[in-house]
Amino acid sequence: MTRAAAVDTAALTGLPVSDYREICRRLGRDPNPVEARMYGVMWSEHCGYKHSRATLRRLPTSSPRVLTGPGENAGVVSIGRGWALAFKMESHNHPSAVDPYNGAATGVGGIIRDILAMGARPVALLNSLRFGPLDDPRARRLCSGVVAGIAGYGNAVGVPTVGGELLTAACYRDNPLVNVACLGLVRVDRVARSAAEGSGSAVLYAGARTGRDGIGGAAFASTELDEGRAQADRASVQMGDPFTGKLLIEATLEALATGAVTAIQDMGAAGLTCALSEMAARGRVGMAIDLDRVPLREAGMRPEEILLSESQERMLLVVRAEEVERAAAAYRRWGLAAEVIGQVTADPRLRVTAGGRTIVDLPPETLADAPIYDPPSAVPAGLEARWRLDPAAVPAPDPLEALLLLLRHPDVASKRGIYEQYDHMVGVRTVTPPGADAAVLRLITAPPLGLALTSDGNGRWCASDPRRGSALSVIEAAANLACAGAEPLAVTDCLNFGSPERPEVFWTFRETIEGIAEACEALGVPVIGGNVSFYNEAEGGEGHGRAVFPTPVVAMVGLLDDVTRAGRMGFAREGDPIVLLGAPGGTLGASLYQHAFQDEVRGRPSDPELELSARAIACVREAVRSGLVSSVHDASDGGIAVALAESCVAGGMGASVTLPDGPVAEVWFGEGPARFVASLPPERLDALSELACRNGVPVHVLGHAGGPALHLAQAGSAGAADPIELPLAQLTEAWEGLEV
Numbered sequence: 001m002t003r004a005a006a007v008d009t010a011a012l013t014g015l016p017v018s019d020y021r022e023i024c025r026r027l028g029r030d031p032n033p034v035e036a037r038m039y040g041v042m043w044s045e046h047c048g049y050k051h052s053r054a055t056l057r058r059l060p061t062s063s064p065r066v067l068t069g070p071g072e073n074a075g076v077v078s079i080g081r082g083w084a085l086a087f088k089m090e091s092h093n094h095p096s097a098v099d100p101y102n103g104a105a106t107g108v109g110g111i112i113r114d115i116l117a118m119g120a121r122p123v124a125l126l127n128s129l130r131f132g133p134l135d136d137p138r139a140r141r142l143c144s145g146v147v148a149g150i151a152g153y154g155n156a157v158g159v160p161t162v163g164g165e166l167l168t169a170a171c172y173r174d175n176p177l178v179n180v181a182c183l184g185l186v187r188v189d190r191v192a193r194s195a196a197e198g199s200g201s202a203v204l205y206a207g208a209r210t211g212r213d214g215i216g217g218a219a220f221a222s223t224e225l226d227e228g229r230a231q232a233d234r235a236s237v238q239m240g241d242p243f244t245g246k247l248l249i250e251a252t253l254e255a256l257a258t259g260a261v262t263a264i265q266d267m268g269a270a271g272l273t274c275a276l277s278e279m280a281a282r283g284r285v286g287m288a289i290d291l292d293r294v295p296l297r298e299a300g301m302r303p304e305e306i307l308l309s310e311s312q313e314r315m316l317l318v319v320r321a322e323e324v325e326r327a328a329a330a331y332r333r334w335g336l337a338a339e340v341i342g343q344v345t346a347d348p349r350l351r352v353t354a355g356g357r358t359i360v361d362l363p364p365e366t367l368a369d370a371p372i373y374d375p376p377s378a379v380p381a382g383l384e385a386r387w388r389l390d391p392a393a394v395p396a397p398d399p400l401e402a403l404l405l406l407l408r409h410p411d412v413a414s415k416r417g418i419y420e421q422y423d424h425m426v427g428v429r430t431v432t433p434p435g436a437d438a439a440v441l442r443l444i445t446a447p448p449l450g451l452a453l454t455s456d457g458n459g460r461w462c463a464s465d466p467r468r469g470s471a472l473s474v475i476e477a478a479a480n481l482a483c484a485g486a487e488p489l490a491v492t493d494c495l496n497f498g499s500p501e502r503p504e505v506f507w508t509f510r511e512t513i514e515g516i517a518e519a520c521e522a523l524g525v526p527v528i529g530g531n532v533s534f535y536n537e538a539e540g541g542e543g544h545g546r547a548v549f550p551t552p553v554v555a556m557v558g559l560l561d562d563v564t565r566a567g568r569m570g571f572a573r574e575g576d577p578i579v580l581l582g583a584p585g586g587t588l589g590a591s592l593y594q595h596a597f598q599d600e601v602r603g604r605p606s607d608p609e610l611e612l613s614a615r616a617i618a619c620v621r622e623a624v625r626s627g628l629v630s631s632v633h634d635a636s637d638g639g640i641a642v643a644l645a646e647s648c649v650a651g652g653m654g655a656s657v658t659l660p661d662g663p664v665a666e667v668w669f670g671e672g673p674a675r676f677v678a679s680l681p682p683e684r685l686d687a688l689s690e691l692a693c694r695n696g697v698p699v700h701v702l703g704h705a706g707g708p709a710l711h712l713a714q715a716g717s718a719g720a721a722d723p724i725e726l727p728l729a730q731l732t733e734a735w736e737g738l739e740v
Helices: 003-013 017-027 033-042 093-098 100-116 137-157 227-236 242-257 271-283 303-308 321-333 364-368 383-387 399-408 459-464 466-484 503-523 592-597 610-625 639-651 664-669 682-694 728-735
Strands: 066-068 075-080 083-091 121-131 161-168 177-187 202-207 261-266 286-290 314-319 337-345 350-354 357-362 430-432 439-444 449-456 487-496 527-533 551-560 577-581 631-634 655-659 676-679 699-705 709-714 724-727
Touching: 003 017, 003 033, 017 033, 017 364, 033 271, 033 303, 033 357, 033 364, 075 449, 075 487, 075 527, 083 100, 083 487, 083 551, 093 100, 093 137, 093 177, 100 121, 100 137, 100 177, 100 242, 100 261, 121 137, 121 242, 121 439, 121 449, 121 551, 137 161, 137 242, 161 439, 161 449, 177 449, 177 487, 177 551, 202 242, 202 321, 242 261, 242 314, 242 321, 261 271, 271 286, 271 303, 271 314, 271 350, 271 364, 303 350, 314 321, 321 337, 357 364, 399 592, 399 639, 399 664, 399 724, 399 728, 449 466, 459 466, 459 551, 466 487, 466 503, 466 551, 466 610, 466 631, 466 676, 487 503, 503 527, 503 551, 503 610, 577 610, 577 682, 592 664, 610 631, 610 676, 610 682, 631 639, 639 655, 639 664, 639 676, 639 699, 639 709, 639 728, 664 709, 682 699, 709 728, 724 728
Parallel strands: 083 527, 121 161, 286 350, 487 527, 655 709
Antiparallel strands: 066 075, 075 083, 083 177, 121 177, 202 314, 202 337, 261 314, 286 337, 350 357, 430 439, 439 449, 449 551, 487 551, 577 676, 577 699, 631 676, 655 699, 709 724
């Protein structure tokens, strides 16, 4: 290859010069143009995890229940009785910014196929969404499109969307976050793997035909958003077909049931290139592939287009040669393409031909194993100064007006207008639908085994203190499961950040990983997989873009031995005592109250107090399981006052409550870890107090449930707030006032 040709080939990768030199070193030559394009996507940040892989090793990934941890298509944990769960979360942020409907829809389809690739039937979806303020026309358009895309794909594919969250802030206006998690069920002895094996085994392409949509999608997801390229970027967004997705689920499970399949992977990011190289590299084998045999839906596609297309609803399987027709017949019976496109070879090289000519010849691990970077990190300038917050300087209204404003805030208000667009009952497993602390699913009727699922993340906390904020997000997820009575089994996460090439961004990433690790270790919960999404920035001044808040999103799944005893959120009976489990005071630092009344995030979130939080969570879980409490709800965004109001609305009754002594704003609206508002029959109060005492958890009796209004007063010294009274109808109107 001439020097000029080598320069042109290097440009095709879109990678730094240092990466291109490393490619040449590994190959002992310059890559040809097709190979260069393949390295360009596989060594992109989206596929290669170059900046994050070393740091991610800090996360705890093992427990006695873990069958498959990070590194496979999804993590898998045993739940007993011969069953296991596959669980994974992914992002589709950039595609959703340029094409919200299709970006979100294909995010749903992609995560479903990750679960399917583990041999599991997908049974539930969660989503975690971030947008700019919803009174902004662009943010509102993106929100409407994303929600429609999630509903359009999820409803038609037949997998219920059972929960999620939506939060807003100005930093998400141009770069929304669309994170989707999926849960699947599989027998322990039928968990699938992706490592190719067996020289001479057939490589089977199955599913939809390949088109030109989504070419370069992985590379597009690894750069900052640029409004000037928005139209061109739409070509990088895939087009999903949920009806084909449903057929693919049934056909794949049928093919796996034949026993003929030895390895399987979906063709997601980087398409066929990724599936071929990763499956071969994991199995330490090679593959000989003929692109002329790939089913196409468009004529005249070039070899690199076939290799890099991210067309949806496609799977790649390795099948024993003598049984290939059995596996292929399962797909054809469902009206899907199924063609042998090559075979596994003992020689560990990936060789691809087209038109009778070899166009790729390289060791597959050189594609699948991108370089690992050690980026510089630096504490953001002025961080400690931003931690200082004078609560008296927050220009807030009186407590009554503040409570109504927070109930109307998109971060708190009912998301009924969103989740009613989702079919959360398809599959008839859903026991507790969206809107509660955690969704609950029934798995087995006798005994009545169940699962609880939740997703949580708070960019405000992490923008202020990423270590504390990420730990608090893990604690919040576990607290939500405790309200359902569930023991946490596993975490999958989606870590959303700006450019890792900026030292202050990478510092926040490292601190975030440390916070997640510390909280998961305190709770004894492994991280079994996830996703890192960098470059969540739009065009901005001073040489770099406007980054989103550092936003780690934690999805957590928990086990209920008896789904019929799942906890409820709303007050249940007139006259029941109401108690606060946990510390009575919170902090205003980086709270919703502070952010709602000031233009920037200021102050520092609460110390997670991991040991105390773990004890409080265990106490609440036991209280729910033993039937001590009639209702329980964790106090998170907006503090205790908001939690009380939500419990009134959910239960359809008021309450009369006296909050503890202390500064008004901190006591009413401050935020802190693992604090719960519970109600219970009077005769069980002593038993709950004894349980809390054994766990070292503070208990405060606040008042009682009942009546047509929420009556809030505060005990103690001068300066306590005047009592307020809000009719239930007014609370409900405020909380259900969000329009989407």
